[in-house]
Amino acid sequence: MAKSTSPRKSSPGADAPASAKRSRPDAATATLVQRLARARTANEITNVIGLRPIKGRSGPKIAY
Known part of the structure; x- marks a missing residue:
């Protein structure tokens, strides 16, 4: 399998929950x-x- 040139297939819903969990940082963190x-x-x-x-x-x- 290491020599395969085709990309791996993933289920279409696998990426959605991970990105939905991320929230925007609070204002204090953004300022820092x-x-x-x-x-x-x-x-x-x-x-x-x-x-x-x-x-x-x-x-x-x-x-720097």
Whole structure:
């Protein structure tokens, strides 16, 4: 069966219940995700999460 080139067949109703269970994230989670997406440095990320800033001899460490 590993060498078969035809795609596997699935029942048409098998995918519907899994996607119906997903709900939209709440507003707080969506806001947190947006703030994390805008963060460019490690210190901005830690600020969004609520941790202490990262310090080093050469100043704040850059993540991205």
